[in-house]
Amino acid sequence: MRRAGIITAAVYLPLVAVCSVKLAAFYGVVSALLFCLYGFDKAAAMSNGKGGRKHRIAEKSLHVxxxxxxxxxxxxxxxxxxxxxxxxxxIHRFWLMAALNVAITFGMLYYNR
Known part of the structure; x- marks a missing residue:
């Protein structure tokens, strides 16, 4: 499943770029931001386990x-x-958000041709 997830993510932005370079660029920036947020949250989670108290990023925020x-x-x-x-x-909510984003994106691209 992990390999399929990476392939799906790697193919998605170029497919969006075929129809809308601006939308693909926006998604690229948001993806880079979320990648960093996952790194920050992981670092906070690891320091919390070692007696430190760092602010964690809410799962709801990651999903949004x-x-x-x-x-x-x-x-x-x-x-x-x-x-x-x-x-x-x-994980289930994550893939639900991904599926909803794909559906909304292709709906927007289809109806705004």
Whole structure:
């Protein structure tokens, strides 16, 4: 499943760029942001386990940014940082946000031709 997730994320932005370079660029920026947020959250989670108290990023916030087009970066961040890869409820919501983003994107591109 991990390999399929990376392939899906890697193919998505170029496919969007065929129809809208601006939208693909926006999704690229949001994906980079979300990739960084996953890294920050992983670092905070690791320091919390060692007696430190760092602010964590709410799962809801991660899902909202994924829905806004950042899910390819989130998928890469999940794998690179090995973060948010076990909790089934998070994973299900993550893929729901990705599917909703794909559906909304292609609906927008189809109706705005």
């Amino acid at each position: 940014v994924a829905l806004a087009g950042g899910w390819p970066g989130a998928q890469l961040g999940r794998l690179v940082f090995r973060h948010k890869t076990v909790k089934a409820s998070f």
